[in-house]
Every structure is written in C-alpha cells, then in structure tokens.
Amino acid sequence: MSRKHKAIALFSGGLDSILSVRYMMSLGFEVQPVFFRAPYLVPDKACESAAKNGLDLIVRDISAEHFALLKNPRYGFGKNYNPCIDCHALMFKTAGLMLGELGADFLISGEVLGQRPKSQMRDGINAVSKASSFADLLVRPLSQRLLTPTLPIREAWIEPDTMLDFHGRSRKRQMFLARELGISYYPHPGGGCLLTDVNFALRLDDYFQHTPEDRYQLTLLNYGRHFRLHPQAKLIIGRDEKDNGQIEAHYEHGILMMSRVYPGPLGLLIAQEYPSSLIQQAASMLLYYNKKAPGKALVNYGHGFELDSSIECEKAVFKLVNDTIISKDKETL
Ligand code: SF4
Known part of the structure; x- marks a missing residue:
C-alpha cells in the first residue's frame, strides 16, 4: 500500500472533534489537531481535551x-453572534494554508451532518466547503459516507467504506464510538x-457600537460585569x-479601583x-458589588496598579435614570 496521508484536524476539544481525530488515527493516518484562537475563542477546553487524550495540539491565532x-x-x-458558516470556512481555509508547512495532505473536522441548525445542515456544510477554498480536500469522517466524495476518497487515500454515516442530533453513536476507541475523557x-x-453577544454589540477597533477592550469582554456608563466610558467589575x-x-490603560x-x-x-x-x-x-463594604466606604483608584488616589462614596442604588446608566435588571452587557 502507498504511504498513509496526513491530515490536519480542526479541533475544538468537543467529543466530535476528538472522535474525528482518534478515529482517523485508528485507521492508521497521522493527524495534527489545530485550534484556532481569537479573544472570544479561548483554547482552554481544547488544550485540556487534547492533553487528556494524548494529542499534541497546535494553537494558532x-x-x-x-x-x-x-x-x-x-x-x-x-442564534447569537456566531457566524458559524463563515467561521468554519475561515478555519478550514487557514488550515489549508498550513498543509505545506505541516507536511499534510488533507483536512478533517468533527462536523456531523444535521447535528446543528444551519452550519451542519447539508446546505451549510456545502457552503463551508465552497467558501473554504479547499473544498476538494475536506473530509468529515463522522458523516463522510453521506457526503460528496472529495479527492482523498476518490484517490483512495482513504477507503470509502471506512467512513461513517453519523447523522442528526442524537449523540448515541458518538458515545458508542468513544467507548470503542477507548476515549474516556470528553x-x-x-x-x-x-x-x-x-x-x-450583548457585550459585543455594545463594543461595535462604541469602540473603534481595540484588541485590549475586545479581550476584556471575556471577563467581569460590563457597564456602559456613557458612549465613551465603560466600567468592568x-x-x-x-x-x-x-x-x-490584561490591564493596559484606564483607571483601576x-x-x-x-x-x-x-x-x-x-x-x-x-x-x-x-x-x-x-x-x-x-x-x-462588594458584599463586605458598608453603605459608605473609601475606594482607592489610579492609572496603574498603585491605586494612589482615593474617593469616598456610597454604594450605588441601581436605577435606570436614563439610557446611560444600566439598572440592576440590565446589569451586564
Ligand atoms: S462561531 Fe460557530 S463555528 Fe465558529 S467557533 Fe463559534 S460555534 Fe464554532
């Protein structure tokens, strides 16, 4: 038999992505999982999942x-701010551009036909392929039997009969395969x-409305409660x-208190x-938000970690005075 081809896998750390990697490995393929990160795509889950499954994960920004x-x-x-079709296509495209660098031949993912609305319906999967620029190199091992054969199948790099036909929202077959492959962590x-x-999504909406492109503020959206005090002022607690x-x-500038x-x-x-x-x-x-503080107390603050100024103030009583103050009911963006 000719040499086994190598795949790059889109790896989220979830069960389907673990299965797609481990299943292809069980067929004898070398697979390199990759996680693509952004301020709101955090790699923690993928890293933990990879480590616990003995996979060597590459994280790319x-x-x-x-x-x-x-x-x-x-x-x-x-449903929210998730542009799943474009996002998957971008990830495949980026992975496709890494094929030469990693000495790989094709791309895989854990997508399951019909599992999620829109992006994993047949039209969505086809749209992802088309927009990725690498449509003919994509293989979805868990559902590939139900999809159009791509080059790795047509060229018999992969035996067509080894591909699976998972479909729909039920995860029973995934659980079964996980047991067969000895995957205990997901x-x-x-x-x-x-x-x-x-x-x-609310925070991101607010960000787009009020903030010129700013990686610092974008990253901070991941942490704490967020309040828009007025169009040019934002408080994070x-x-x-x-x-x-x-x-x-992550602190770069602003007043800490x-x-x-x-x-x-x-x-x-x-x-x-x-x-x-x-x-x-x-x-x-x-x-x-300080449970221990009485109704009136001193707050230290400053531009930097010294907090070299202080101010005495009363605990806020949250009321929606106008649209520039967020009430208790609408406390977080
Ligand atoms: S936007 Fe959609 S495809 Fe992209 S990481 Fe989020 S859930 Fe996945």
Missing part, C-alpha cells in the same frame, strides 16, 4: 481575520465559543478572584476623559 469576518459575515449569524457539549453566549486576576493580567478596606471586586474604568463625577459613579457601582 486568527484574531484579525476572524474579527474582520465578524463585522459582516457573508452567511450571517446563528467535555460536556458547548462552552467553547463565547459567540454563542447571549450575554457575550470583576465577579470573583479569577476575573480580578484576568483584568489585572478597589475598596480600600474591604477586599472584593476589582474595577476597571476605561474612558476618554475621567471627570471626578465619572470616577464617583464607577466607584459607587464597584461598592455595590
């Missing part, structure tokens, strides 16, 4: 390209892509220690100008 498509996806959005479905999250740590880790005496959330105010009334407003909102 596609922020610029992905963000560009997010502004005007040719095939539109799913995460719960969902959670990998923030673009499918309704709260994140950490929900827990992890958020506080992430806000600190924290209660002087009562440990609690870290606030980050990003604005064009910082009049004292704005700082006062932000500080009192910060206190609102």
